Amino acid sequence: MVERDSRFDAVIVGGGFYGALIAVYLVRQRGLERVLIVEAESGLCQRASRNNQARVHNGYHYPRSFTTAFRSRVNLPRFVRDWSSAVTREFTALYAIARRNSKVSALQFERFCREIGAPLRRADPSSRSLFDARLIEEVFVVEEYAFDATVLGQLASDLLAESGVEVRCQTRAVRIEHGGEDGLQVELCGGQGEVGRVVAPYVFNCTYSGLNQMGGDFPGVHAALKHEVTEMALIRLPPALRDMAVTVMDGPFFSIMPYPPRSLHTLSHVRYTPHLHWEEVAGIDPYQKLADYPRVSRVDRMLRDAQRYLPAIGAAEVVESIFEVKTVLVKSEGDDGRPILFERHAELPGCYSVLGGKIDNIFDVLDKLDSEQIACSKLQAGEKSL
Structure with missing residues (x-):
């Protein structure tokens, strides 16, 4: 017999933006009443949802992946509508x-933008003069936004509270097992080492780089994953660049974006931001690999190369660097696309794994959920007694 307090209609493992929005969706759109989020960190949206470029994509970044670019164009208006105060x-x-x-x-870039319907115009002389014309062919003004992860996390927390979703932070899910009539059994480990168990007919694994770190009957995702330890530099730009975002396309170049939570900018570089990478290997925890990494900054090399194209960035002040694990699908390496991973585990019915590469991919996840057979448990509906 499973105690009522340990029985849920769904358990979400991972309290990032994706996990939070899936939980809200299950309550508001699918009628589930008892939904639980477990998050290893001390609060929601503390890892991949926060430690990124804070870019709300509008398609420009993916000229070699039409599908990713087009989905960004479709999703951006939805994101701005639903999360305007965080944009x-x-x-x-x-x-x-x-x-x-x-x-x-x-x-080719102009033609690509026309094809996906992304607005752009050639920059005026004052903006073009910021760049070294010997190295830059053309400069375009585009419509692209940033998001404030702190505001976004608070909005998500408010939605969870309004929806009655239970949240347990500093709690890790370590095993998922078949539970027979009880549904799926999830073993939890708290911050003080205490162990507990909850059951639910549905479990959503939204742990990003930790997707395959679950024990028990969890089969792992079938898609091949690639992990990177990455460095994102936080910088304070000189006045000439302070109200700008700059991306040099499309190859071994760099990007600067506003980072609203800190009133700074991020600096990332295709060559120097990834410090090491590896394909998914059983027994290697990406987050432990990050914890063990010495974190020697390469920001000097990022700035030195960026300054060749954008001389004014040489006066930027380096504040700090954020190191994080980035995970992508191996199949997307060739075109730099960022499709979602949405995998239903046939070996463990009711269990799903979800991975997205961009914040606006959440709408693709929710659209996928619309086609899934998800219903309230018989227990909740009063058809089964404890």
């Missing part, structure tokens, strides 16, 4: 096309 628009977003080593020319 920052008070900056000019510039995309510059490098003359050499770029995988797309200025003409």
